[in-house]
Amino acid sequence: MPFLILTRAGFDDIVARIAPAGAVFHVNPGLVPAAEIARLRDAGADVNVLASTVDPRAAGEVELALRSAPLQGATVWVERAPEAERAGAALRRRLAKTAGQFASGALQRLRSPGVGRQMMVVPYFGFGNAEKLWVKGRVLDERSFREQTGDDSGWSNLLQLYRRLESDEVAGARVLAHFDGQRIETLTDRGGYFTFEIVPAAPLAGGWHTVQLELPDNVGEDGLPVRADAEVAVPAATARFGIISDIDDTVLWTNVTNKLNMAMMLARSNAHTRKPFKGVAALYRALHEGAGGNEGNPVFYVSSSPWHLFGPLVEFLRVQAIPLGPLLLRELGVRELFNLTEHGNSKLDKIELILSFYPQMQFVLIGDSGERDPEIYTEIVRRHPKSVRVIYIRNVNPDPSRIEALDRLTDEVSATGTQLILAPDSVFAASHAAAEGLIHVDRLASVRQDKKEDDGVR
Template sequence: MTANPMPFLVLTRAGFDDISQRVDLGRATLFLNPGLVSEDDIARLRESGAAVHVMGTAVDPLKPQEVQQALLLTRKEAGSVWVERGAPRAGIPVATGQRAQDDIVPETPLRHRLARTAGAFASNAWRLLRRPESGRALMAVPYLGFGNANRIWLKGRLLDEYAFREQSGEDSGWNNLVALYQRLESDEVADSRVLAHFGGTTHEATTDRGGYFSFDITVGAPLAGGRHRVELEFPDNAQPDGRPLRAVADVIVPAETARFGIISDIDDTVLWTNVTNKLNMALMLARTNSHTRKPFKGVAAFYRALGDGVGGAENNPLFYVSSSPWHLYGPLVHFLKLQGIPVGPLMLRELSVRHVLKLNEHGNHKLEQIERILDFYPDMQFVLVGDSGEQDPEIYTEVVRRHPKAVRMIYIRNVNPDPSRIDALDKLIDEVSTTGTQLILSPDSVFAASHAAAEGLIAVDRLPSVRSDMRQDETAKAVATGVAAGGVEDTSTVNEP
C-alpha cells in the first residue's frame, strides 16, 4: 500500500478488534462510533501515530442509509475509506450505555442484506490490504475514443477494483442501489503510468488524482474510416501472474460517406431521468438499471435514421455529451445497446461522489466537450439534439454563436411546459434563425423525424419505423408501469408530451 495513512470507518467493537489484528493502527486513520473505545485508548492510539476521529453522531451498522451517509462524510476528509465487515459478532457491546449486540442484531432480511453488502466491501478491502502492491488485480476502463484521418483522442480510468457485477432486469431496487453505490465509490489509482501503443509508436500518460488518463495522438499515416484498436499497457501495475495490466481501447474515425455528425445529450433527451428534479432523478437512478430504464419514445429509430442519413448508408457519426459522471459509462453504453440506440463516444463528466447531483458546471462541461468534437471535424456540420429541461438550448445557441457554419440543425425536446421557459426558447429560436440555422422545439421523436425528413437529413421511408418504435415504447412503458405498482410512482409521463 501507499505511505499515506489508511482510512477506516469502524462502527462496532468487533470491527475494531478485527482491524487491530490485521493492520498497523499507527499508520491508520480511524473514524470511530462514539463510545467505541475509551478516552485513554484514543490517547494511546494517537501517541502511536494513528489519526483518530470520533463521529459526533452514532451510526447504526444495521441501517444502510446511516452507513452510506457516514461513508460520504468521511470521504470528504479521507478520500477512499475502508468499511468494516458486515454484522458484528453477538454478545459484544457496541458502545457504552447501549444494548448488547445479541439484542440489537435481529435475524431479519434487512440484516442479511446489509451483512452481505458490507461483507462484500470488507472482503475486497482486506484482500487488497494483504496483497502486495505489485500483485493487485486492478481494472482498466478504456472509454470509446474518436478521431480523424490524422489524429485520435481517447480517455480511460484505472480503478482499484476487480470488476463490477453484471446487472439484470430481475435485480431488486436494493440490488440496483448497491450496484450504483459501488460504481460511485470505486477507488481510483493515481500517478500510474499508461502506455498507448498505436501505429508502430508508443505514447505515455499518467493517471491523475481521479485515476483518469487521456491521449491526444497525431498519427503518421492517414487513418481510414471505421474502428481502430489502441493497445494500452500499465507497466507500474503487475497482475498476480507478474505481467503488466493490459487493455484495449477502441477509437472511431467517421467514414468518408458521412454527410454530417450528431451530438446528443443523454439525460431527458435519450433517457428519461427528470434531471430538473434532483430527488426524482436520484430515486430513478437508485431503483433502476440499464435493463429496466426506458428511452424516450421513438428515440432509437430516429437516431438510427439520422445515422443512416437520407442515402441510407452514410454512417454519420453520433456523439453523446452529458453531465452524468464517468462512473456510469458502462451502464449507459449497456443501455444504448439493449435499446438498439446507436453507440458512439460518450463525453461524460469527472465528478467525486459528493458532487454527483451538483450540476452547477453543467453548461461549461458540455460546451467544452462539444468544442473538442468540433475541433476534430472542422469541415463537418452537426445536428445537435437536446432537451429544454436545463441548459441545452442556451449551450447550443452559444455553439452557433461561436461556430455558425458548423451547426446544421438543432432539435430540442420540450420537457418543460412552463410558459416562462417557452418564452426564453422563443428568443433563442429567433437568435439562431439569423444565422440560417434552425432551432426546432419538438414534442416527440415523430415530429423531429418528420422535420428531419423534410430537411433532407433522413430518408422519408424511415418515418414509419419511428412511429412503430414510438408505439412499441409506449406499450413497454405501460407494462413496466403496471409491474412497478406498489413501488416508487412512475412519473415519467409527467414531463413528456
C-alpha cells in the first residue's frame, strides 16, 4: 500500500511505525531532506517526491494527488482526504498518529446518559456453570451496525471498521438484567462496559441460556425501554474437557504484533472473505465433539483484540463453521486501540476467570508462538497444574532464540505431567489429539480434507 504523506509530523510517525523495506512513500516537495530520502531508499523504501506541494487541508488538492498516475486505482494511506473519504481518513489518521496529536475530545468520546439520546445495548457471549453466570456487555450511543457480506468492497469494510471504533461509549447508564425471576441492576463504567454475576434460584442445565438486558432510562422507537438478549453458555454434562484458544494468528491471521497492518487487514476484508488457518475449522469441531462424537466440549476464545471487534469475530466463526463459544477480549478505548501493551496480563486474567468457573474441568490450550501464548500458558500450568491437559502451540517464529525459549518452556511444562506440543499445522495437532483420546480417530480425515481445501487442493 502506498502512503501519501503531506506533513512532517505524519512522515515522522509513519516512518517510525512502518519498516522501510518494500514501503512506498509519496511526500510533499521539501518535506524530507535529500539525505534522509537517500537513507530510506538504501533501506529498501521507494520514496517519491510529488510534482507540486499538496495542502492537506485542501480537499481538491488531495483529490488531484490521488488521481495522479502513480496513485490512481491504488488503495492509499493518506493523512487528509476529500469529503467522500473522511471516515476512512479519520481511521487512517488514528492509526498513523499518536493520541497526543489530537484534541482529547476527539478521542475520548465519553458520554453520560441524557434525555432524548438513542442508546443501544451490545451483549457479549457469557458463560457459567450450574450455580453462577457471568454476563458482560456495553452501552453505546449508536445504532446497530449492519451485517457485512462477501460482496462488500474494501471501502465498505473500512467504513464499517471505522464505525465500530468510533462508537460512543455511555458511562453511568443504568442496566437491568432479568433472569429466572430475578432483577439485578448495575451501572456502566467509564468505557460503557457492564458485568453481571447471576446466581440462579435452581441449578442450570447445560446449554445456552438467555439473560434479558434492559436500559430502563432509555426508550426505543416502540415506546419501550431498550432491550437486548445476552446468550450465556453452560457446559453440557457430557463435556470431558474444555478448549481455550487464542484467536489472533491462531484461528485466523491478523498480524496482531503489527497494529497498523492488523487494522489494514481488517479494513480490506470481512468475515466472509477472511479465511481461518488451514484445517483449523475441522480441528476445532473435532475437539468440540470429542472422542465420543457428541461430548459438547466448550470452546472459549481469549484474544488481545478489542471488544469493538466482537461482532466481526463472531460472524467469522459462524461463516467458517468454527464452534461458537464465549469470547473474552480487551477493554480498550480508541486512544489505546493500537498500543496494545500488557496483552499478556489481560489474557492471563481472562483465563483465570474461566478456570474459576470450572475448577474440576481440564482444558486444552491452543495458541501460537508469535507473541507470548507459550509463556502465558506455562504460567497457567504453574498456577493450576491439574487444570491443563495439553498445550498446542502453532510454531510461527523460526528465530533460533525463540525456539530455544520454547524448548525450555516445553521441558518445564513436561515436568508437571502436562504436554506442550509445537505443532506445525492442524493435522499434526489433530494426530496428537487422536492419540491422546481427545478426538475420534475418524476425525483425522476431515481435518486433512479441510486443510487440503484451504490449500486449494480438491
